[in-house]
Every structure is written in C-alpha cells, then in structure tokens.
Amino acid sequence: xxxxxxxxxxxxxxxxxxxxxxxxxxxxxLARIExxxxxxxxxxxxFPDRSREMLDRAPDGPLRGVPVLIKDEWPLPWxxxxxxxxxxxxxxxxxxESGPYRALREAGAVIAGVANMHELGSSSTGNTSLYGAAHNxxxxxxxxxxxxxxxxxxxxxxxxxGAVGADGxxxxxYPAAYCGLTGLKPTFGRSAMEVHHIANTETIVSGPLCRxxxxxxLLASALFGEELPEGQRSGLRIGVIKDPFWSDSAPGIRxxxxxxxxxxxxxxxxxxxxxxxxxxxxxxxxxxLVAQAEEAAHLIPQVLNGLSPELGLINRGLLKxxxxxxxxxxxxxxxxxxxxxxxxxxxxxxIDLLAxxxxxxxxxxxxxxxxxxxxxxxxxxxGNARQxxxxxxxxxxxxxxxxxxxxxxxVALQLLGAWGADALLLDAAEALERATDRKFVELRPAAVA
Amino acid sequence: xEGESAFQGYLHRxxxxxxxxxxxxxxxxxxxxxxxxxxxxxxxxxxDLSSVEPEPYPxxxxxPR
Numbered sequence: 001x002x003x004x005x006x007x008x009x010x011x012x013x014x015x016x017x018x019x020x021x022x023x024x025x026x027x028x029x030l031a032r033i034e035x036x037x038x039x040x041x042x043x044x045x046x047f048p049d050r051s052r053e054m055l056d057r058a059p060d061g062p063l064r065g066v067p068v069l070i071k072d073e074w075p076l077p078w079x080x081x082x083x084x085x086x087x088x089x090x091x092x093x094x095x096x097e098s099g100p101y102r103a104l105r106e107a108g109a110v111i112a113g114v115a116n117m118h119e120l121g122s123s124s125t126g127n128t129s130l131y132g133a134a135h136n137x138x139x140x141x142x143x144x145x146x147x148x149x150x151x152x153x154x155x156x157x158x159x160x161x162g163a164v165g166a167d168g169x170x171x172x173x174y175p176a177a178y179c180g181l182t183g184l185k186p187t188f189g190r191s192a193m194e195v196h197h198i199a200n201t202e203t204i205v206s207g208p209l210c211r212x213x214x215x216x217x218l219l220a221s222a223l224f225g226e227e228l229p230e231g232q233r234s235g236l237r238i239g240v241i242k243d244p245f246w247s248d249s250a251p252g253i254r255x256x257x258x259x260x261x262x263x264x265x266x267x268x269x270x271x272x273x274x275x276x277x278x279x280x281x282x283x284x285x286x287x288x289l290v291a292q293a294e295e296a297a298h299l300i301p302q303v304l305n306g307l308s309p310e311l312g313l314i315n316r317g318l319l320k321x322x323x324x325x326x327x328x329x330x331x332x333x334x335x336x337x338x339x340x341x342x343x344x345x346x347x348x349x350x351i352d353l354l355a356x357x358x359x360x361x362x363x364x365x366x367x368x369x370x371x372x373x374x375x376x377x378x379x380x381x382x383g384n385a386r387q388x389x390x391x392x393x394x395x396x397x398x399x400x401x402x403x404x405x406x407x408x409x410x411v412a413l414q415l416l417g418a419w420g421a422d423a424l425l426l427d428a429a430e431a432l433e434r435a436t437d438r439k440f441v442e443l444r445p446a447a448v449a
Numbered sequence: 450x451e452g453e454s455a456f457q458g459y460l461h462r463x464x465x466x467x468x469x470x471x472x473x474x475x476x477x478x479x480x481x482x483x484x485x486x487x488x489x490x491x492x493x494x495x496x497d498l499s500s501v502e503p504e505p506y507p508x509x510x511x512x513p514r
Contacts, residue, residue: 187510188510189509190510202509203509279496281489282489282492282493284489285486285489285490285492285493288486288489289493301467301468301470304469304470305468305469313474313475314478314482316475316478317471317474317475317476317477317478317482318479320464320469320471320479321482321483323467324459324460324463324464324467328494329493329494332493332496332498333493334503335501335503336493336496336498336501337507338502338503338504338507338513339501341504341512341513342504342513344512345512345513379485382485394509395511418512419510419511419512420510420511
C-alpha cells in the first residue's frame with residue numbers, strides 16, 4: 001500500500017517519527033494527481049515548487065509534511081482564487097494569505113494543489129465549473145457533489161487524505177455524502193476564513209473533507225487553531241424530525257440511515273426521540289435569501305451587463321434574478337432566521353444531536369442532476385438544500401458520515417449539534433464508525449481500491 | 450403582454466427599470482429558477498411574522514441571546 005493511502009493522522013505520525021519521508025510523500029501525491037486527475041478533474045492547479053517550498057519551511061506542527069488540497073475559494077500567496085468561474089462579478093481577486101492557507105501552513109501541512117469547485121459555489125452538484133466538472137470516483141458519470149466538488153472527488157479518489165472545502169449552504173456535506181467521505185461544517189466563525197471574497201458572510205465556513213472522523217478532527221483542529229478534544233459519549237439524546245427529512249428520502253437512503261441511527265443509539269447507549277421544529281418550510285427560502293444577499297452588493301447594472309460570456313448561463317440568470325428580488329423578502333428572511341435560531345436553541349435544550357440523511361438520494365448523473373423522491377422527481381439542488389441549509393442559516397455545526405451504499409453509491413447520515421458542539425459531532429461520528437466496524441469509512445471506489 | 454405570467458410581467462418591468470440587460474436564454478433561466486423559488490417565497494411573503502422579535506447584532510457563532 002502506498003503511503004498516500006494512509007490516513008492523514010498516520011501520515012503525520014509516520015513523518016513525525018521519521019518513518020516516512022515527507023518529500024517522497026509529496027512526490028507520490030503529485031504523481032498520483034498526474035495519474036488519476038485526468039479521470040477525476042478534481043485538481044485544477046498544482047505548483048510543485050511552491051509545495052516543496054512549503055515543505056522545506058514547514059514548522060513542527062500536527063500536520064507537518066502532510067499533503068492536502070484547498071478548494072478554489074481562497075487565495076494563496078502565489079495564486080488568486082477563481083471560485084470555479086471565469087470571473088466573480090464585481091470582485092477583483094488577487095493572490096493573498098487567506099485564513100485556511102495560514103492555518104495549514106502553521107500546522108505544517110503542504111498544499112499540493114487547488115481543488116475544483118462548482119462555478120461560483122452555486123450548486124450542490126458540482127457539475128459546472130470553468131475547468132469542467134469534477135467526477136465522482138464511485139461512478140465517473142455521476143456528480144461528485146458541490147460546491148466543494150474537487151475536495152470530495154480528490155479525497156475519495158485517493159489523491160490526498162484530506163482537503164479543505166467551504167460550506168455556505170451545505171457545500172462540504174453534499175460532496176462528502178456523494179463521495180463516501182466524512183465532512184464537517186463547523187460552527188460559524190470557528191474555522192479560518194480570512195480573505196474570503198465574501199468578507200461579510202454569515203453563512204460560509206471552511207472545513208475538512210477526509211475519509212473518517214479522526215482525520216476530520218485533525219484537519220479541523222488546524223483550521224480552528226485549537227485542538228478539538230476527543231471524548232467518549234454516552235446517553236446521547238438524538239432528535240429525529242421524520243417529515244420531510246426522512247419520509248421524503250429515497251428508500252435505500254432511508255433504510256441505510258435508519259440502520260446507522262440505531263447502531264449509533266446502541267453504541268452510545270442513547271435515546272432516539274421524535275422532535276418537531278416549526279416553520280420548516282420557511283427555512284430553505286430564508287437561507288437562500290440570506291446567503292444571496294451577502295453577495296448582492298456587487299449586483300449592479302454596470303456589473304451585470306458586463307458579465308463574462310464564459311460564465312455559465314445558469315449563473316448569469318441567477319445573478320440577474322438576485323438583483324431584482326424584493327428587499328422585503330430578504331428582510332423577512334432575516335426575521336425568520338431570528339425565529340429559527342431561537343427554535344433550534346430551544347430544541348437543543350432537549351436533545352444533543354439532530355439526525356437525518358445528508359442528501360435524500362444518491363449522486364445523480366452529471367448531465368441530468370435530478371433525483372427521484374417519494375414526493376416525485378426533484379432537482380438534486382432542491383432536495384439537498386432542504387436537508388442542509390438549516391446549519392448555515394442558524395450557524396450550528398453539522399457532520400456527514402458515510403453509512404452505506406445504495407445502488408453502489410455512498411449513503412450518508414447527517415448529524416447536527418448545538419453551537420460549539422463540533423467535537424461532540426466528531427465523537428458521535430467516531431462512535432458510528434465503531435458501531436459499524438468502520439466498514440463504511442474503509443470502503444473505496446472500485447476504480448481506486 | 451398577453452399570456453404573460455405575473456412573474457414575467459414583474460421581470461420585464463424590473464429589468465427595464467434597473468437597466469439590466471438580458472438575453473432570452475437568461476430570462477428563461479430566471480423564470481425557471483423563480484418557479485422553483487416561488488412557493489417558498491410566497492410562504493415568506495405571507496407568513497405572519499408580527500410577533501417575531503428581530504435578533505439585533507446576531508452572533509452566528511453562538512445561540513441567540
């Protein structure tokens with residue numbers, strides 16, 4: 001087995017112990033990107049000299065010498081981000097020292113390349129990018145998930161053992177689910193975000209996509225700038241809102257997640273309780289409006305009338321639509337956010353975790369990203385967003401954990417916790433791994449097994 | 450315009466008022482996206498939020514005060 005197939009923490013430990021040469025690991029990583037990326041299109045830029053320079057200067061941190069990827073959503077000192085697009089309307093992007101770059105450098109990690117993403121981060125599918133779509137290693141014709149498509153495809157494809165993504169409306173958790181990875185959406189504000197092109201964001205966070213929860217803990221600790229302690233949890237109260245999160249998920253998804261939930265409950269000697277949250281139907285439109293308003297200051301006619309023809313048609317239409325949505329709707333969305341945050345806070349007085357499928361169906365095809373749910377055919381974006389955006393609207397953390405296969409494609413359970421419960425979520429994810437003998441985090445796509 | 454939906458009427462007027470240029474394809478996308486958004490936006494528009502207190506200076510990293 002190549003050292004590249006070790007976990008992030010094994011790579012770090014072996015380098016620290018002098019058992020693994022970090023230079024050789026980086027060379028192997030770059031060679032594997034050369035070998036596999038033509039199929040995956042997960043990586044859009046490598047810079048071997050810069051990577052070797054990072055390695056030469058790597059401090060003795062917890063990730064010293066370990067190669068990772070970073071989503072095309074942050075600048076590096078030698079490369080401006082492109083956000084998967086020909087241009088970001090109204091924004092000048094420049095090289096710089098972004099928060100995630102600084103956090104990775106200070107932890108001793110080596111950035112081996114930049115990972116692909118859905119154009120402007122505007123979809124949960126990852127099927128559109130200036131660089132072409134990234135491909136799901138489990139089935140190259142299917143979506144890898146978005147908008148952190150490249151991080152998901154790269155880690156599942158074995159190019160690296162960890163990658164940094166961003167989650168503004170579920171964009172770490174969807175690719176984690178589609179690609180069979182563990183992905184953490186941290187509590188808002190805990191992970192490094194400096195120099196993001198949406199400086200005023202209240203929804204977007206950086207976070208890790210890795211093969212399992214322990215690696216997510218290691219990478220998240222670097223992004224947080226503080227260690228996320230490991231703990232044994234027992235007696236957890238796990239809340240379940242059946243409708244629509246469970247009832248309107250595809251049967252194969254629901255069954256695998258129900259089995260996982262029962263396994264987790266037994267492992268932590270916990271309790272599953274049915275709970276309610278009011279105004280569920282308003283969470284998605286409120287989240288969309290709040291997130292879109294963060295970028296709306298640039299959507300003036302001079303900018304919109306000069307959009308790059310290389311920008312995808314969907315995004316051109318979306319941007320122009322956002323410019324004419326009534327202000328009253330956004331104001332009402334903020335009022336709904338206030339209510340949902342209070343309701344969620346009250347709910348977490350009664351429970352420790354909320355659980356439902358991360359996505360309601362397996363990864364759809366790249367060419368036609370629609371899904372079939374008990375309620376009918378739906379765009380993957382609509383179905384996914386329904387499951388994911390509550391974490392971004394309210395600021396709470398969430399983790400996606402692989403829990404099975406349906407039609408040969410990964411299935412994932414999402415766990416949500418109260419503000420600051422990031423370590424608890426990772427503890428619960430690890431408990432779920434133990435309860436299932438780690439068989440789902442050890443699964444590899446046939447193409448890379 | 451005959452046969453024009455309420456949204457399409459709003460779309461034409463808003464684009465003209467704000468001076469936003471669009472292609473036919475872009476307008477088709479806008480109409481399609483709005484058809485997905487519309488049920489949720491109507492819920493937001495019609496909801497009785499009169500008793501909901503705003504959250505001043507929200508800190509999204511913490512529960513509401």
